Amino acid sequence: xxKVIPINDNIRLNYIPMDKLKxxxxxxxxxxxxxxxxxxxxxxxxxxxxxxxxxxxxxxxIARYLENLYGAKFSAGxxxxxxxxxxxxxxxxxSDKYAPRGERLAAGVVKLMMSMVFGSLDEFDKDSxxxxxxxxxxxxxxxxxxxxxxxxxxxxxxxxxxxxxxxPRLGYVEDMKALTREEVYAYYKEIIVNSPIDIYVCGDANIxxxxxxxxxxxxxxxxxxxxxxxxxxxxxxSQVKNITEKLNVxxxxxxxxxxxxxxxxxxxxxxLLVANAIFGGGAQSKLFNNVREKLSLAYYAGSILDxxxxxxxxxxxxxxxxxxxxxxxxxxxxxxMKKGNITDLELEASKxxxxxxxxxxxxxxxxxxxxxxxxxxGQTFADIDQCIERIKLVTKADAVDAMSDVKLDTVxxxxxxxxx
Amino acid sequence: xxxxxxxxxxxSVYYKKHESGLNIYIMPRAGYNSSYAIFGTxxxxxxxxxxxxxxxxxxxxxxxxxxxxxxxxxxxxxxxNVFDRFSKFGGEANAFTSFxxxxxxxxxTRHFYENLxxxxxxxxxxxxxxESVEKEQGIIGQEIRMYDDNAPWRLFFNFLGLxxxxxxxxxxxxxxxxxxxxxxxxxxxxxYNTFYNLSNMTLFxxxxxxxxxxxxxxxxxxxxxEPFTEEIKRIYPExxxxxxxxxxxxxxxxxxxxxxxxxxxxxxxxxxxPLLKKSIEMEILVEMLFxxxxxxxxxxxxxxxxxxxxxxxxxxQIDYGYTAIDGESKNPEAVYEKITKYVDGLRESGLCEDDxxxxxxxxxxxxxxSYNDIEGYAHSFLSMSFxxxxxxxxxxxxxxxxxxxVKKRFLQQFDNEYCVLSVIKPx
Numbered sequence: 001x002x003k004v005i006p007i008n009d010n011i012r013l014n015y016i017p018m019d020k021l022k023x024x025x026x027x028x029x030x031x032x033x034x035x036x037x038x039x040x041x042x043x044x045x046x047x048x049x050x051x052x053x054x055x056x057x058x059x060x061x062i063a064r065y066l067e068n069l070y071g072a073k074f075s076a077g078x079x080x081x082x083x084x085x086x087x088x089x090x091x092x093x094x095s096d097k098y099a100p101r102g103e104r105l106a107a108g109v110v111k112l113m114m115s116m117v118f119g120s121l122d123e124f125d126k127d128s129x130x131x132x133x134x135x136x137x138x139x140x141x142x143x144x145x146x147x148x149x150x151x152x153x154x155x156x157x158x159x160x161x162x163x164x165x166x167x168p169r170l171g172y173v174e175d176m177k178a179l180t181r182e183e184v185y186a187y188y189k190e191i192i193v194n195s196p197i198d199i200y201v202c203g204d205a206n207i208x209x210x211x212x213x214x215x216x217x218x219x220x221x222x223x224x225x226x227x228x229x230x231x232x233x234x235x236x237x238s239q240v241k242n243i244t245e246k247l248n249v250x251x252x253x254x255x256x257x258x259x260x261x262x263x264x265x266x267x268x269x270x271x272l273l274v275a276n277a278i279f280g281g282g283a284q285s286k287l288f289n290n291v292r293e294k295l296s297l298a299y300y301a302g303s304i305l306d307x308x309x310x311x312x313x314x315x316x317x318x319x320x321x322x323x324x325x326x327x328x329x330x331x332x333x334x335x336x337m338k339k340g341n342i343t344d345l346e347l348e349a350s351k352x353x354x355x356x357x358x359x360x361x362x363x364x365x366x367x368x369x370x371x372x373x374x375x376x377x378g379q380t381f382a383d384i385d386q387c388i389e390r391i392k393l394v395t396k397a398d399a400v401d402a403m404s405d406v407k408l409d410t411v412x413x414x415x416x417x418x419x420x
Numbered sequence: 421x422x423x424x425x426x427x428x429x430x431x432s433v434y435y436k437k438h439e440s441g442l443n444i445y446i447m448p449r450a451g452y453n454s455s456y457a458i459f460g461t462x463x464x465x466x467x468x469x470x471x472x473x474x475x476x477x478x479x480x481x482x483x484x485x486x487x488x489x490x491x492x493x494x495x496x497x498x499x500x501n502v503f504d505r506f507s508k509f510g511g512e513a514n515a516f517t518s519f520x521x522x523x524x525x526x527x528x529t530r531h532f533y534e535n536l537x538x539x540x541x542x543x544x545x546x547x548x549x550x551e552s553v554e555k556e557q558g559i560i561g562q563e564i565r566m567y568d569d570n571a572p573w574r575l576f577f578n579f580l581g582l583x584x585x586x587x588x589x590x591x592x593x594x595x596x597x598x599x600x601x602x603x604x605x606x607x608x609x610x611x612y613n614t615f616y617n618l619s620n621m622t623l624f625x626x627x628x629x630x631x632x633x634x635x636x637x638x639x640x641x642x643x644x645x646e647p648f649t650e651e652i653k654r655i656y657p658e659x660x661x662x663x664x665x666x667x668x669x670x671x672x673x674x675x676x677x678x679x680x681x682x683x684x685x686x687x688x689x690x691x692x693x694p695l696l697k698k699s700i701e702m703e704i705l706v707e708m709l710f711x712x713x714x715x716x717x718x719x720x721x722x723x724x725x726x727x728x729x730x731x732x733x734x735x736x737q738i739d740y741g742y743t744a745i746d747g748e749s750k751n752p753e754a755v756y757e758k759i760t761k762y763v764d765g766l767r768e769s770g771l772c773e774d775d776x777x778x779x780x781x782x783x784x785x786x787x788x789x790s791y792n793d794i795e796g797y798a799h800s801f802l803s804m805s806f807x808x809x810x811x812x813x814x815x816x817x818x819x820x821x822x823x824x825x826v827k828k829r830f831l832q833q834f835d836n837e838y839c840v841l842s843v844i845k846p847x
Binding site: 299300352357 | 507568675721724784794
């Protein structure tokens with residue numbers, strides 16, 4: 001169902017037709033290898049590009065342009081998927097058939113997207129650059145605001161020491177401060193012709209018309225063929241790291257990082273996916289039913305898999321004094337998994353949970369785009385139905401086997417007072 | 421069933437008022453892989469004092485009980501948890517309590533009818549014991565603590581505390597650790613038997629489904645219910661026009677100060693089409709005043725007073741309403757100064773008709789777009805229905821709104837005497 005139209009050596013247009021929704025979504029993704037020296041430049045760049053281009057010279061003009069397209073939505077930002085540092089430009093418009101005067105809304109959006117990325121002005125505006133630099137620094141500092149996210153972030157950061165994955169998605173405050181306008185502009189000029197770029201369109205569009213708009217947008221550029229950043233999973237051979245941090249909070253946040261030794265391309269990957277769902281994914285899981293329901297230790301307790309780096313994160317919000325109880329229960333449940341103490345209901349319900357969420361992607365354009373993008377970055381290139389079939393085939397023995405290599409790497413605890 | 425049709429989008433919804441008193445809506449959506457059902461009661465955190473139909477005395481219950489009750493609905497008489505039953509059929513179940521409603525829901529990509537039967541069954545089967553009620557204190561206690569550390573949540577409740585002197589919307593939905601300690605099984609049954617009477621409830625079902633078959637299954641699963649013949653009297657304290665305070669500051673370990681400011685709406689006390697009209701006028705108005713193309717937004721951004729975390733909303737209810745603007749700023753007081761001055765300036769100079777015309781286009785797009793996400797749609801439909809509004813009237817009301825209407829509404833809503841500022845500062 002995904003139709004790939006190569007534009008040139010670097011740029012791929014990916015079309016996912018979907019006419020049951022009333023909108024059409026679009027995204028342009030520039031893939032960069034995660035590197036310390038580029039991280040801050042990558043993080044600030046989308047925000048500078050959204051400040052004006054040849055088509056619309058200021059933020060206010062861009063806003064008016066989008067409003068005239070019946071309020072088309074737009075956001076720019078930076079993503080990190082494994083070792084891929086992704087510059088993202090995402091748009092959504094109501095589909096052309098709902099335009100009251102037959103306006104070509106999708107083409108209008110693509111025109112702006114191309115101008116924003118390829119049609120920048122001859123230099124970056126000085127004031128805009130300073131504002132976006134200040135905002136980018138604020139964003140880095142704000143990681144601490146949501147303690148639930150912060151605990152998980154800190155745990156991953158500790159796990160990734162020495163691996164390129166430790167480079168933060170939003171870059172570094174010090175590097176941001178040192179960036180110059182000229183330096184970022186030169187970097188921008190270099191990477192737009194020297195990076196793999198994926199453009200996704202999901203919805204009801206005249207794709208040939210959009211393709212023509214894209215080709216028009218890159219006229220006059222010379223591209224240098226670039227490779228996709230490669231992704232490796234995290235492996236470490238050392239003792240478990242224990243970290244406790246103190247902040248003025250009323251609830252403790254426990255975050256535990258596990259290494260799975262599993263790549264998304266591995267034969268047994270889907271077994272790990274199912275095993276993680278049984279362990280801590282959703283309301284049918286062991287963590288939910290034991291840490292929360294049986295022992296009343298937490299309101300939230302669950303595990304998530306980062307397939308690109310082969311890590312599994314367990315997070316729970318608990319009373320400070322319950323650290324040991326929660327830690328022991330989480331490890332006990334992992335042990336249950338490894339021993340194969342999994343009921344048929346747990347297995348089937350967890351597969352159902354995964355299948356349900358994959359199937360629901362068909363109703364959401366943003367999820368569809370994100371799914372195919374992840375398949376590309378993970379080098380697995382499957383579609384949704386293929387994933388569902390693989391999940392169905394997973395047996396209890398497969399799930400136990402996939403869990404057998406999972407080992408604890410880092411324990412992070414955010415607490416509100418001194419240890420007693 | 422009665423069919424209601426929307427010409428613009430080609431969508432239909434089917435409605436029936438069942439003899440039990442339950443309002444049933446079925447909205448088929450061809451091609452969707454997920455189906456969704458939401459079963460809601462017009463009962464939220466603000467309903468702590470009420471007169472049960474047939475009784476003479478008012479009943480007062482502890483704060484947070486509607487939310488507590490929601491948690492306890494998941495327990496089954498056989499000791500199992502209702503999540504297990506949904507899991508068996510691949511349904512993903514959840515529930516939530518807001519100020520004005522409590523709702524139970526699921527989404528599923530298969531076994532829709534089995535999941536629907538499960539939903540109908542458990543919401544109509546309360547089972548509370550002393551032990552099970554006590555067990556929940558720990559879980560909800562942790563939920564309350566989680567929110568204590570949540571800066572946006574604190575910001576919001578401090579804001580409501582400034583706007584309202586007495587209206588219970590200013591109280592935390594989950595109550596406090598102290599108030600929930602007073603909750604026992606008897607109180608839960610009392611609230612259940614009052615607010616979960618089917619004549620106070622609405623079911624909305626949507627997805628790629630067969631209307632007749634769905635209705636049959638719903639009707640088969642409705643338990644015996646004696647509908648109330650008179651309404652449940654909800655007792656809310658008198659709320660003066662004045663705000664309770666102008667400024668509140670709290671320190672939490674965040675990196676950048678956060679602000680929420682806004683205006684109290686004193687034009688309240690009505691529901692239905694007039695409320696719908698007011699809320700669309702306000703949607704247009706706040707976008708004209710504070711949207712990304714507005715002069716104000718661009719000045720604030722260019723002066724470095726705000727960043728991209730900036731949003732605004734008007735919130736309509738029958739007994740209260742407010743406009744809220746929130747964001748991050750190194751200098752929240754300066755943002756407040758600038759915005760209130762801008763509003764005062766516009767009261768003198770007037771709004772711009774070109775802005776009105778352009779912004780009306782966005783509302784068109786947002787209306788079309790709202791049909792995409794069937795879950796979000798179901799939520800909007802349900803919460804509007806509790807305000808006696810049919811979502812299908814939206815477009816007709818939208819078309820009627822003139823620049824004159826919006827100008828009048830602006831003068832009425834944006835009076836800085838009723839404007840407050842809540843701030844979270846770093847420690």
